[in-house]
Amino acid sequence: MSNNEIKLDYNNMMADKLGKEHGISFKEIENLKLAAEAAHEKITDSNPGFMELPDSQAEIVKEINEFVDNNLDKYDNFVVLGIGGSALGNIALQTALNNPYYNLNADYRGEHPRVFFPDNVDPDRFKSLLETLDLSRTLFNVISKSGSTAETMSQFLIARGQVAAELGEDAIKDHFLATTSKDSGFLIEIAEREGMPKFYIPDNVGGRFSVLTPVGLVSAAFAGIDIEKLLAGARAMKERTATADIWNNPAYMHGILQLLAYKKGKTISVMMPYNHGLKDFADWYRQLWAESLGKEVDREGNTVNVGPTPVKALGATDQHSQAQLYMEGPFDKLITFLEVENHKQDIEIPEEYQDLDGVNYLGGHSLEKLINTEKQATELALTKRNRMNNTIIFPELNEHTVGQFIYMLELETAFVGELMNINAYNQPGVELGKHYTYGILGRENYEDKAKEFADRPEPDSDLII
Numbered sequence: 238m239s240n241n242e243i244k245l246d247y248n249n250m251m252a253d254k255l256g257k258e259h260g261i262s263f264k265e266i267e268n269l270k271l272a273a274e275a276a277h278e279k280i281t282d283s284n285p286g287f288m289e290l291p292d293s294q295a296e297i298v299k300e301i302n303e304f305v306d307n308n309l310d311k312y313d314n315f316v317v318l319g320i321g322g323s324a325l326g327n328i329a330l331q332t333a334l335n336n337p338y339y340n341l342n343a344d345y346r347g348e349h350p351r352v353f354f355p356d357n358v359d360p361d362r363f364k365s366l367l368e369t370l371d372l373s374r375t376l377f378n379v380i381s382k383s384g385s386t387a388e389t390m391s392q393f394l395i396a397r398g399q400v401a402a403e404l405g406e407d408a409i410k411d412h413f414l415a416t417t418s419k420d421s422g423f424l425i426e427i428a429e430r431e432g433m434p435k436f437y438i439p440d441n442v443g444g445r446f447s448v449l450t451p452v453g454l455v456s457a458a459f460a461g462i463d464i465e466k467l468l469a470g471a472r473a474m475k476e477r478t479a480t481a482d483i484w485n486n487p488a489y490m491h492g493i494l495q496l497l498a499y500k501k502g503k504t505i506s507v508m509m510p511y512n513h514g515l516k517d518f519a520d521w522y523r524q525l526w527a528e529s530l531g532k533e534v535d536r537e538g539n540t541v542n543v544g545p546t547p548v549k550a551l552g553a554t555d556q557h558s559q560a561q562l563y564m565e566g567p568f569d570k571l572i573t574f575l576e577v578e579n580h581k582q583d584i585e586i587p588e589e590y591q592d593l594d595g596v597n598y599l600g601g602h603s604l605e606k607l608i609n610t611e612k613q614a615t616e617l618a619l620t621k622r623n624r625m626n627n628t629i630i631f632p633e634l635n636e637h638t639v640g641q642f643i644y645m646l647e648l649e650t651a652f653v654g655e656l657m658n659i660n661a662y663n664q665p666g667v668e669l670g671k672h673y674t675y676g677i678l679g680r681e682n683y684e685d686k687a688k689e690f691a692d693r694p695e696p697d698s699d700l701i702i
């Protein structure tokens with residue numbers, strides 16, 4: 238096992254640690270062996286688009302790196318306009334792999350631009366960003382697979398309007414690039430009309446599985462992240478997880494444990510990194526898990542209404558916010574810790590106040606020692622209370638380990654989808670709310686939704702207090 242390999246420690250999921258009621262037996266895992274083999278076969282046969290990415294991106298990586306090299310000196314700011322799968326992976330990569338103060342400190346950035354992910358359509362947040370940036374030194378990457386997401390297209394229209402007003406219509410092509418489907422949606426049409434540079438999202442890769450396509454790779458490369466190493470990490474995990482042998486496949490084993498936990502009533506899957514750099518990967522995981530596995534019907538069309546609820550937490554911060562609930566509340570959670578053995582930097586706690594025993598024990602330790610000890614202490618405390626927990630261990634946080642992690646979680650999601658006999662690649666449940674918005678805002682062909690909204694029952698004022 239190489240030093241740069243992430244590992245799964247699932248000791249604290251097992252019945253010998255947690256007791257029969259709350260733990261999992263080897264037999265329960267073994268009983269899923271045949272189902273796992275069948276799921277493995279289905280996945281390998283259908284070969285979902287995300288599985289090809291570690292091997293198929295060499296050309297596009299070259300193209301992205303060339304584009305970045307040719308454009309670095311033109312921009313001080315790089316802004317991602319996108320939401321959901323078109324933003325979360327980008328944010329997670331930036332938080333995990335660049336210095337936390339990258340945007341504030343030119344020494345950390347070198348020749349690379351500041352990066353911004355407005356993500357939401359909160360007017361205060363977006364207007365303030367545009368007021369803050371020098372638009373003549375800003376490149377916007379408009380990312381939308383469908384090319385029609387209301388939030389992203391609104392952000393684009395506003396930013397486009399301001400660039401055109403300040404710098405002229407001819408400047409649009411120099412300040413916007415489009416990352417979208419090659420053959421469908423409105424964004425590709427706009428990009429062509431404007432002469433904007435374009436990167437394509439493969440049709441067979443869904444938004445939440447797309448961080449290793451230009452969706453995540455372009456902003457990462459602009460921010461100085463080594464995208465070849467990222468893909469090499471994904472490739473290493475792809476090789477490791479090519480086996481149907483659940484005992485040697487961390488993606489499948491984590492998936493099986495999550496499924497067994499769900500069946501035992503632990504319907505909440507908490508991801509809790511003890512490393513601030515991984516906090517936005519817990520957010521990325523939330524979308525991946527929720528949209529993929531939260532489904533009304535199974536593959537045969539039977540109503541099943543299934544799906545674990547993914548929750549993000551952060552150690553040590555949430556020890557002072559959530560730990561009470563995790564320790565003593567309902568037995569409805571499985572906690573996956575993310576631990577980084579060697580942090581990028583460390584800092585020693587000075588030895589002061591030797592006469593104060595509530596403070597003096599800290600001196601001489603480092604913050605890495607403190608945060609990793611707190612993780613181990615929380616892990617033991619939870620285990621003593623028969624609370625399911627397991628850990629994905631990163632030897633270090635770097636492109637290679639992050640690439641492994643992304644691929645592992647994506648494969649795990651696809652695998653659990655197969656075991657649950659649901660389609661993990663669609664998200665029909667998000668449409669109705671979008672359609673009401675279209676109708677209310679006057680989009681053509683959504684008049685029935687506008688009418689349904691207008692005709693909705695008046696709220697009972699007695700119930701508004």
Ligand SMILES: O=P(O)(O)OC[C@H]1O[C@](O)(CO)[C@@H](O)[C@@H]1O
Pocket residue numbers: 320321322323380381382383384385386389444445528664667
């Ligand atoms: O990339 P797009 O098409 O703008 O979609 C953004 C997000 O919206 C969703 O379709 C949900 O509304 C997600 O699945 C997707 O990641």
